[in-house]
Amino acid sequence: MVKLESILNFPLLFSSMLFILLALVLSVYKLLTRLKDASKFHRIGLLFLNLVFFLSFMGLIIQPHYNDSSNRISKLLIQDDLTVMKKLDKDEFLLVSSLSQLGQLSQQYQLKFSSQILTEPEQLQLKSPASEIELIGDGLSETQLAAFDNMRLNFVSAELKTGLISPEWLESIWLGNHFSVKATLQTSSNGIFTVELVDPIGQVVQQLSLRSNERFEMSSTPKTIGNHLYQIRIIDSKDKIVSNETIPVSVQRSTPAKLLILQSSPSFEVKQLQNWSAENGASLFVRSRISQNKFVSRSTNLELSIFESTKGTSLSSRSLSLYDLLIIDGRELLSISDGQIKTVKDAIRDGLGLLVLVDSYLVDNKNESLADLLKDFPLSPLEQQTESSIVLVKSETDLVNLSNITLPIATRPFDSTNSLPPSVIPLITDLQGRVVVASSQLTLGKLGLSIIQDTNRLVTSGRRQEFSLIWHHLIEQIGRKEQGSQLQARNPAKRFTINQLAEICINIPMKTPVKAKTEQETFRVSHSFQQADESQHVLSFERNPFLSGEFCADFWPKQSGWHQLLDNSLSQDNMIKENLWFYVHDEDGWQADNQLTTLLATKSRIKRNPSSASRKGVSLPISDWLFWSLMVISSGLIWIERKYWS
Amino acid sequence: MIDALLRQFRFRKLLQIFISSFIFALMVLSINHSLNSHFNGSLIVTLAFLLPYFVFHLRKYRSISKSNLLEHINRSYPDYEESAQLIQNSVHSQELNILARLQKQKIEDKLDHDIKSKRFSLLYPRIRWKSSFLMLVTTLLFLSYGTETISFIQVMFQNRQLAGQTETSNVSVALKEPKITSSKTLIRPALYTQLKSKETHQLNFEAEQQAKLFWTIEFSNSKLDYFYSPSGQAPQKMKRNGKHFSIEDVATQTQLYKFSYQKDTKLIDLDGIYALSVIRDRPPKIEIKEPKLNLIEFPKSSTAEFNLKVNVRDDYGISDVKILASVAKGSGEAVKFRDKVFRFTESEAKITTGDAPNSLRVSQLYQRHWRLSDLEMEPGDEVYFSIQAKDNRSPNNQIAKSSSLIIRWLDEEEVEMAAEGIRIRFVPEYFRSQRQIIIETEKLVQDRQDLSIDSFQQTSQDLGYSQSDLKRKYGQYLGDEFGEGPEEQFGLADGYHGGESMSSGEANTGVEQHHDKASTQEDEDDHQVSQQPEIDDHSHEHSLDDSPTNNNDRSGATELIQKFGHNHGTIEIAPLSKRDPKSWMKMAVNEMWQAELHLMVSEPEKALPFEYNAYNYLKLARQAERIYAKRLGFEPPPVSEDRRLSGELMAILEYDLSYVDNKDDTTDSILFEKSFHILNTFGSDSLSQLEAPQTKLFSKLSHRLVELSGERPILIKYAAIAERVALAKTTLLKNCDNCIDDLRSKLWQLLPAPISQPGRLLNPQPVRLDQEKRYLNSILNESIK
The missing domain is CATH 3.40.50.880 (Class I glutamine amidotransferase (GATase) domain)
Incomplete structure (x- = not known):
C-alpha cells in the first residue's frame, strides 16, 4: 500500500484512483437520477453512505497517516529466547536474527502473520513509529543501528553468553605448519570450564581447563592438504557441552622454493x-x-x-x-x-x-x-x-x-x-x-x-x-616471497556468516604493468563441491583506488560451508590461484563473539546519542480495520436500501 | 435520432469492455506479482494477456452498427413489425412505395417516442457492477495475501510429487534388482580347535582360521543364477536348492566378498560388500615363571638346584612341550657342548573361555626340579635352557621358543663378572619391546570405537601385562627387586633391540614410510655422536681416584689441571652423557609403572605419554652406556686455510649432475592422502560421480586395507567401504549413513604426521615489483649523487 504522494509516481494506481473517482461520480449521478422522487433525507442518506464507502475504499489504498505528538517509545527485543513471544506487549517487537529462528517461531506459535516479529530493524518504524527506541537484549550491529540515526536510543543489555570471544586464527596455512587458535573464554559463571580442540574426525587434540576471561591458545598440525573443520568445545563442570565453535582451516601446499x-x-x-x-x-x-x-x-x-x-x-x-x-x-x-x-x-x-x-x-x-x-x-x-x-x-x-x-x-x-x-x-x-x-x-x-x-x-x-x-x-x-592472492573479510568479525552482508577483498599481485582495462574485475564464487549443482554466482569486484592490487566486492552468502573464489576475468593471466578458499559460518555460530560485537556497537552508539532527540510527534497510520468496517457497513446499508426500500 | 441511439449503445459497450478489461488486468497483475517479485516483468505479462482480451472484446464493439442495432430492435420489440431498418438513411423515401413510406413514418414516430421514454435502456450493454466490485475486492485481497497462498499450494504440490516419485522409484528399483532376503552362514571350525559349529545371519562375521563356511542365501528373484565373489578370486557359481542358494568356502585370510547375478552374459554385482574377518591361530606363548632371572649363578659351595616353572598358553591346544638343554664344559678353545632334550615332570592344564576373540584359551603350567649334578655338571660348567612348545594346529604345528636361561656353576677362582655392559641382542619372542608396546597402544586408541568393550579392555590389559614384564626385566638389571640366590644377581640388559626405526610418528603398523635416504639411523647417529665428545659443564663428578697422577704434587699444578682440564682419568675414554645408564633406566622404569597402571585400567590414552617417556629414557640409557674411545695413533697437525685443498688432484674430475627426484607415489601415505582428499571434498551426500582414476584409487585403497587387515583386523570394515565406493563410483552409498565419515576418520588416523615443505611465504601485501624496483633505484641513484 502506498501513500498519496507516491500515487502520481505509479501510473497504474493513479489510474485506479481515477477510475474509483469516476465510479463515485457515476454512482452519485445514478443515485440522484433514481431517487429524484424520493425524500431529501433518503437521498442525502444514501449519498452519504456511498461517500463513506468510496472514502473507506480509498483509505484502504492510500493509507493516510496522522500526527501523534505524544512521546512514544517502542521496544525492540533482540535475543534468542523466543518464549518471550508469549508475553510481548503491543509496543514490544521481537527482532529475529536468522531464518531458522523465524521458522522456529512459525512452528511453535503459528505466528506467521504476526506483526510483532521483525526481520529487519527498519521495520520497527514502519510498524510502530516512535520518537524513542528502547533496545533490549544483545544489541544491534553498526549497520543495523544506521536505521535509527537521529533517534534517541536506550539499551538494556542481556546477560553475556557463554562462549568464545575475540578469536584469532589463520584460515589458510601451508602443509606441515601448525595453526594456532587464540580466543578468550567468556562465561556467566565463575566455575572452571574445559576447553577442547577437536580435530576434523572428532578426536580431542588438546584440552585446557580455564576460567572466565582467560585468554588461551591451542594449536594443532593438520595431517594433509584440503579444507578441514576443527571444533573448539566448551564443557562445563557437569560435562555438558555449552558451546561448540567451528574453526575452518584450509591447508595448501606451498610453492616449492x-x-x-x-x-x-x-x-x-x-x-x-x-x-x-x-x-x-x-x-x-x-x-x-x-x-x-x-x-x-x-x-x-x-x-x-x-x-x-x-x-x-x-x-x-x-x-x-x-x-x-x-x-x-x-x-x-x-x-x-x-x-x-x-x-x-x-x-x-x-x-x-x-x-x-x-x-x-x-x-x-x-x-x-x-x-x-x-x-x-x-x-x-x-x-x-x-x-x-x-x-x-x-x-x-x-x-x-x-x-x-x-x-x-x-x-x-x-x-x-x-x-x-x-x-x-x-x-x-x-x-x-x-x-x-x-x-x-x-x-x-x-x-x-x-x-x-x-x-x-x-x-x-x-x-x-x-x-x-x-x-x-x-x-x-x-627466502624470496611469493606474490600470490590473499583474501579477507572486511567486517568487524572478520568472518563470513550466512545471510549477513560482508565486504570481501582480495589482493592480487600485479606482475605486469596495469593495462587499460575496466575498473571492475569479475570473479565467480562457487560453493563447495558437496552441492550437486555446484551453484555459482558472480561477484563484481571494484578496484580500491588507494591500494594497488586490491579489489573489493559486497558479498551476501546464501549458503554456509566452504566457498571457492574463481577467476572469471577477461585478462589472460589467471590472477587467482585455484586454491583460494574461504568459509561461511552458520547463523548459529560464534554467538558470544557476535553478541560482544553488537553489544559494543550499541553501547558506542548510545554514547553518541544525538542531543536533538526527536521529541516531536510521529506520523502514524490510521488502522485498516476502521476502513474495512466502514466499507462493509456502508455497502451493507446500501444493499438493504436497494433491496427493501426502492 | 438513430445515430444518437447508436452512439449511446457504443458508449455503453465501450464502458463495459473497459471495466472488464481493467479488472482482468488487475487480477492478472496481482497473480503475476505474487509469483514473480519483479514488477516490470509482471506488468509486461499483464499487458501480454490484456491485449488479446481487449482485442477480442473490441470485435463486439465494432459489430455494433446501425443495421445491427435496428435488427436488434426488430428482434427485441415485436411491435416494430420487422420494419425498423426502414428508417436507415440509405433508404430514401422516394424509392419506397406508399405502404413502406407509411410504415417508415410510423416507425420513426415510434422510435422517437421510445427513445424519449428510454424504452431502449433495457437493450443497452449491461455493466455488471456487482460482479466487477466483487472481483476487484478479491483482487485486492489476493494482492495482500496471495504470495503465501501460492507458496502453500506449491509446497503441497511438491510434497505430493516427491512422495509419488519415491514410491515409483522404490517400486521400480524393487522390480529391477534382486536383493538378499535372508541369509544363514554355518561356521564349522577346524577339528583341532575343538570348538563347536555356530550359525550367523550376518554377512559380516568372524571365523577361525581354516574354518569351513557354508552360506545359504535366499534372493528376491530365485530365477537367476548367482555367484559368490571373494576379493582377488574368480567368482564361483552358487548351487541352487529350490529357493535357496548355497556355497562353501574355507576361511584362510581376512577378505571381502560379494554376490552377483548373471544377466545375459554379464555378471552384475548386488549391492553390498561384506567382510570376512579371520581369527588367526597364533603360536603358543611361553612365560617362564620361575626362575625370574635369565642368569643364575651358583657358587661352588652351594647346592646347585632350582625349580623351573613355565606357563604355556595357546588359542586352542598344546601338543608338545620340550626343554632343550645345552651343557658347556671347559673353557676357551677346549669348550665342549652337549645337547639334551628333557620333559617336564608335572603339568597342570587350565582352559579359559575368553569372550573376546584371539584370547588364549588354553593354559598349562609345567614344572620340574633340577639338580646340576644330575646333568653331569661340575663347577665351572654352564647349561643353557630354553623351552620349546608346539600347538595342536593341524596340519602344520606352530612352534614357539622361549628365551634362554643360563645356569652357571661358578668355580671359586673365577672373578665375579660384572654384568654391566653386557648386552645380548635378542628379542625374546614372549616380550614386546617398548616400541612395540607404543605401536600397539596407539593402534588400540585409534581402534577404540571399532572394538567391543570387552575386546578393548582385554587388549589394554594384555598390553599392561607386557609393560609389566618389560618393566620387570629392566628392573632386574637395576637390581631393584628380583635378587635370587646367595649372591647378588645381575640381569641382562636386553630389551635393547638394535636396528629399530626410531622416527616418531611411525606407530602405524604396515604404513610404509618413505624410504629414508639417510639409511641406517642408529649407526650413523652413533658415528656422529662419537665424533663429538660431549663436554660437560663440569657439573658431573670427577673421581680423584681416576686421575692418573698421584696427589703428591704440592705445587697445586695438578689440581689446577684437574680442575680446569677435562680429565676423565683414563684419557682416552670418556662417557657420552651426563648420567650413567642406570639413572636413565630407573627413570624409564618409573614411567613404565605409570604406563602399566593406566593400561591395566583400560586407559591407553593416558598411558601413552608415559610410554613415550620410557622409550626416550631407554634410548638415552643406551647412548649413555656407550663409551667413546678415542682413536690412538698419529694426530696430524691442523691444516691451515692456505694449505687446505692444495694437493695434487689431477685425477679428480669436476662434474655437474642433474637429477629428477621421482617421489614414490605408491606409498601408503600418498594413497591414504589422495583418498582422504576425495572424501573430504565430496563428502557423504554428494551426487557427483567419481571419475575413472578416482574409482581406481579407491579400489587400490581397498586392496591395501585388506592386506593390512592381516595385522590389524579392524581395517577390513574400511576395506569394505572403500570397495563399495569404488563399485558405486560415488560417495553417496545406500544403506550406509556414516560409512564415508568413518572411512574418512580412519584414513586421517592412518596418515602420518606431516612433514613441513620447503616452500615460499606468501607476501601479504603484494606490490608492483617493477614499480618498487624503479623507486628503489631512483633513491639509490639520488643517494649516490
Missing part, C-alpha cells in the same frame, strides 16, 4: 637438507668445493635452463635471480671474490634471500667486503662448545618450542653481549630467549645468519618432523 647451496666441502648437513628438499618438490643446485678451484655440482628437480645458467664457478646476477634462497657456509663465503659478493648483494637487494651457516672460520677471519654485509650481526667465538635448545619465532606472539632438542652452536648467541639493532629480527632462539638465527631486511631481500649446526642429527635420530619444521621456517622467512 628454488635453493642454491654453496658449500666449502661436502657435508651431512647439506646432504640431509638436499634429501628433504628434493623429496618435497623443491629445486636445488648444490655446489661443493673439492679442491681450491674444483667443484662438483648437483642439481635436483631443476629446469635445464636454470641448471645450465648456474653451473660453473662464478655467480651471475641472472643466475641468482632464478633462485629464492642462497645458502652458503662461512668458509665458502670467505672464499668467494669481492666481485661475486657485490653480485650477491645486488641480488639480495632485488629479493633473493641469503642464509649464511656460520662456522668458526667466519668468526676468526675478517673480510672487508663482508664486514659491511654482516655489520648487524655480532659474531664472537665460543669459549667452549655449547648446545642450544630450539624455539622457532614465527611472530612476536607465535613461538614454537621444539622440545627436547638441543643442537650445537658455532658462536655465541647474537644478543649475548650486545643488544641487536632493531633491523635484525630473531628467527630462532633458545629457551632463554637468546638469538641463534636472525635475519635482517636488505631492501627487497633478506640476509639470515644461523649459528646452529648439525641439524642433520635430527633426521638420523628420527626427528625428521622437527628437522623439516626448522628448515621450512628458515626458507619461508628468509
Whole structure:
C-alpha cells in the first residue's frame, strides 16, 4: 500500500484512483437520477453512505497517516529466547536474527502473520513509529543501528553468553605448519570450564581447563592438504557441552622454493637438507668445493635452463635471480671474490634471500667486503662448545618450542653481549630467549645468519618432523616471497556468516604493468563441491583506488560451508590461484563473539546519542480495520436500501 | 435520432469492455506479482494477456452498427413489425412505395417516442457492477495475501510429487534388482580347535582360521543364477536348492566378498560388500615363571638346584612341550657342548573361555626340579635352557621358543663378572619391546570405537601385562627387586633391540614410510655422536681416584689441571652423557609403572605419554652406556686455510649432475592422502560421480586395507567401504549413513604426521615489483649523487 504522494509516481494506481473517482461520480449521478422522487433525507442518506464507502475504499489504498505528538517509545527485543513471544506487549517487537529462528517461531506459535516479529530493524518504524527506541537484549550491529540515526536510543543489555570471544586464527596455512587458535573464554559463571580442540574426525587434540576471561591458545598440525573443520568445545563442570565453535582451516601446499647451496666441502648437513628438499618438490643446485678451484655440482628437480645458467664457478646476477634462497657456509663465503659478493648483494637487494651457516672460520677471519654485509650481526667465538635448545619465532606472539632438542652452536648467541639493532629480527632462539638465527631486511631481500649446526642429527635420530619444521621456517622467512592472492573479510568479525552482508577483498599481485582495462574485475564464487549443482554466482569486484592490487566486492552468502573464489576475468593471466578458499559460518555460530560485537556497537552508539532527540510527534497510520468496517457497513446499508426500500 | 441511439449503445459497450478489461488486468497483475517479485516483468505479462482480451472484446464493439442495432430492435420489440431498418438513411423515401413510406413514418414516430421514454435502456450493454466490485475486492485481497497462498499450494504440490516419485522409484528399483532376503552362514571350525559349529545371519562375521563356511542365501528373484565373489578370486557359481542358494568356502585370510547375478552374459554385482574377518591361530606363548632371572649363578659351595616353572598358553591346544638343554664344559678353545632334550615332570592344564576373540584359551603350567649334578655338571660348567612348545594346529604345528636361561656353576677362582655392559641382542619372542608396546597402544586408541568393550579392555590389559614384564626385566638389571640366590644377581640388559626405526610418528603398523635416504639411523647417529665428545659443564663428578697422577704434587699444578682440564682419568675414554645408564633406566622404569597402571585400567590414552617417556629414557640409557674411545695413533697437525685443498688432484674430475627426484607415489601415505582428499571434498551426500582414476584409487585403497587387515583386523570394515565406493563410483552409498565419515576418520588416523615443505611465504601485501624496483633505484641513484 502506498501513500498519496507516491500515487502520481505509479501510473497504474493513479489510474485506479481515477477510475474509483469516476465510479463515485457515476454512482452519485445514478443515485440522484433514481431517487429524484424520493425524500431529501433518503437521498442525502444514501449519498452519504456511498461517500463513506468510496472514502473507506480509498483509505484502504492510500493509507493516510496522522500526527501523534505524544512521546512514544517502542521496544525492540533482540535475543534468542523466543518464549518471550508469549508475553510481548503491543509496543514490544521481537527482532529475529536468522531464518531458522523465524521458522522456529512459525512452528511453535503459528505466528506467521504476526506483526510483532521483525526481520529487519527498519521495520520497527514502519510498524510502530516512535520518537524513542528502547533496545533490549544483545544489541544491534553498526549497520543495523544506521536505521535509527537521529533517534534517541536506550539499551538494556542481556546477560553475556557463554562462549568464545575475540578469536584469532589463520584460515589458510601451508602443509606441515601448525595453526594456532587464540580466543578468550567468556562465561556467566565463575566455575572452571574445559576447553577442547577437536580435530576434523572428532578426536580431542588438546584440552585446557580455564576460567572466565582467560585468554588461551591451542594449536594443532593438520595431517594433509584440503579444507578441514576443527571444533573448539566448551564443557562445563557437569560435562555438558555449552558451546561448540567451528574453526575452518584450509591447508595448501606451498610453492616449492628454488635453493642454491654453496658449500666449502661436502657435508651431512647439506646432504640431509638436499634429501628433504628434493623429496618435497623443491629445486636445488648444490655446489661443493673439492679442491681450491674444483667443484662438483648437483642439481635436483631443476629446469635445464636454470641448471645450465648456474653451473660453473662464478655467480651471475641472472643466475641468482632464478633462485629464492642462497645458502652458503662461512668458509665458502670467505672464499668467494669481492666481485661475486657485490653480485650477491645486488641480488639480495632485488629479493633473493641469503642464509649464511656460520662456522668458526667466519668468526676468526675478517673480510672487508663482508664486514659491511654482516655489520648487524655480532659474531664472537665460543669459549667452549655449547648446545642450544630450539624455539622457532614465527611472530612476536607465535613461538614454537621444539622440545627436547638441543643442537650445537658455532658462536655465541647474537644478543649475548650486545643488544641487536632493531633491523635484525630473531628467527630462532633458545629457551632463554637468546638469538641463534636472525635475519635482517636488505631492501627487497633478506640476509639470515644461523649459528646452529648439525641439524642433520635430527633426521638420523628420527626427528625428521622437527628437522623439516626448522628448515621450512628458515626458507619461508628468509627466502624470496611469493606474490600470490590473499583474501579477507572486511567486517568487524572478520568472518563470513550466512545471510549477513560482508565486504570481501582480495589482493592480487600485479606482475605486469596495469593495462587499460575496466575498473571492475569479475570473479565467480562457487560453493563447495558437496552441492550437486555446484551453484555459482558472480561477484563484481571494484578496484580500491588507494591500494594497488586490491579489489573489493559486497558479498551476501546464501549458503554456509566452504566457498571457492574463481577467476572469471577477461585478462589472460589467471590472477587467482585455484586454491583460494574461504568459509561461511552458520547463523548459529560464534554467538558470544557476535553478541560482544553488537553489544559494543550499541553501547558506542548510545554514547553518541544525538542531543536533538526527536521529541516531536510521529506520523502514524490510521488502522485498516476502521476502513474495512466502514466499507462493509456502508455497502451493507446500501444493499438493504436497494433491496427493501426502492 | 438513430445515430444518437447508436452512439449511446457504443458508449455503453465501450464502458463495459473497459471495466472488464481493467479488472482482468488487475487480477492478472496481482497473480503475476505474487509469483514473480519483479514488477516490470509482471506488468509486461499483464499487458501480454490484456491485449488479446481487449482485442477480442473490441470485435463486439465494432459489430455494433446501425443495421445491427435496428435488427436488434426488430428482434427485441415485436411491435416494430420487422420494419425498423426502414428508417436507415440509405433508404430514401422516394424509392419506397406508399405502404413502406407509411410504415417508415410510423416507425420513426415510434422510435422517437421510445427513445424519449428510454424504452431502449433495457437493450443497452449491461455493466455488471456487482460482479466487477466483487472481483476487484478479491483482487485486492489476493494482492495482500496471495504470495503465501501460492507458496502453500506449491509446497503441497511438491510434497505430493516427491512422495509419488519415491514410491515409483522404490517400486521400480524393487522390480529391477534382486536383493538378499535372508541369509544363514554355518561356521564349522577346524577339528583341532575343538570348538563347536555356530550359525550367523550376518554377512559380516568372524571365523577361525581354516574354518569351513557354508552360506545359504535366499534372493528376491530365485530365477537367476548367482555367484559368490571373494576379493582377488574368480567368482564361483552358487548351487541352487529350490529357493535357496548355497556355497562353501574355507576361511584362510581376512577378505571381502560379494554376490552377483548373471544377466545375459554379464555378471552384475548386488549391492553390498561384506567382510570376512579371520581369527588367526597364533603360536603358543611361553612365560617362564620361575626362575625370574635369565642368569643364575651358583657358587661352588652351594647346592646347585632350582625349580623351573613355565606357563604355556595357546588359542586352542598344546601338543608338545620340550626343554632343550645345552651343557658347556671347559673353557676357551677346549669348550665342549652337549645337547639334551628333557620333559617336564608335572603339568597342570587350565582352559579359559575368553569372550573376546584371539584370547588364549588354553593354559598349562609345567614344572620340574633340577639338580646340576644330575646333568653331569661340575663347577665351572654352564647349561643353557630354553623351552620349546608346539600347538595342536593341524596340519602344520606352530612352534614357539622361549628365551634362554643360563645356569652357571661358578668355580671359586673365577672373578665375579660384572654384568654391566653386557648386552645380548635378542628379542625374546614372549616380550614386546617398548616400541612395540607404543605401536600397539596407539593402534588400540585409534581402534577404540571399532572394538567391543570387552575386546578393548582385554587388549589394554594384555598390553599392561607386557609393560609389566618389560618393566620387570629392566628392573632386574637395576637390581631393584628380583635378587635370587646367595649372591647378588645381575640381569641382562636386553630389551635393547638394535636396528629399530626410531622416527616418531611411525606407530602405524604396515604404513610404509618413505624410504629414508639417510639409511641406517642408529649407526650413523652413533658415528656422529662419537665424533663429538660431549663436554660437560663440569657439573658431573670427577673421581680423584681416576686421575692418573698421584696427589703428591704440592705445587697445586695438578689440581689446577684437574680442575680446569677435562680429565676423565683414563684419557682416552670418556662417557657420552651426563648420567650413567642406570639413572636413565630407573627413570624409564618409573614411567613404565605409570604406563602399566593406566593400561591395566583400560586407559591407553593416558598411558601413552608415559610410554613415550620410557622409550626416550631407554634410548638415552643406551647412548649413555656407550663409551667413546678415542682413536690412538698419529694426530696430524691442523691444516691451515692456505694449505687446505692444495694437493695434487689431477685425477679428480669436476662434474655437474642433474637429477629428477621421482617421489614414490605408491606409498601408503600418498594413497591414504589422495583418498582422504576425495572424501573430504565430496563428502557423504554428494551426487557427483567419481571419475575413472578416482574409482581406481579407491579400489587400490581397498586392496591395501585388506592386506593390512592381516595385522590389524579392524581395517577390513574400511576395506569394505572403500570397495563399495569404488563399485558405486560415488560417495553417496545406500544403506550406509556414516560409512564415508568413518572411512574418512580412519584414513586421517592412518596418515602420518606431516612433514613441513620447503616452500615460499606468501607476501601479504603484494606490490608492483617493477614499480618498487624503479623507486628503489631512483633513491639509490639520488643517494649516490
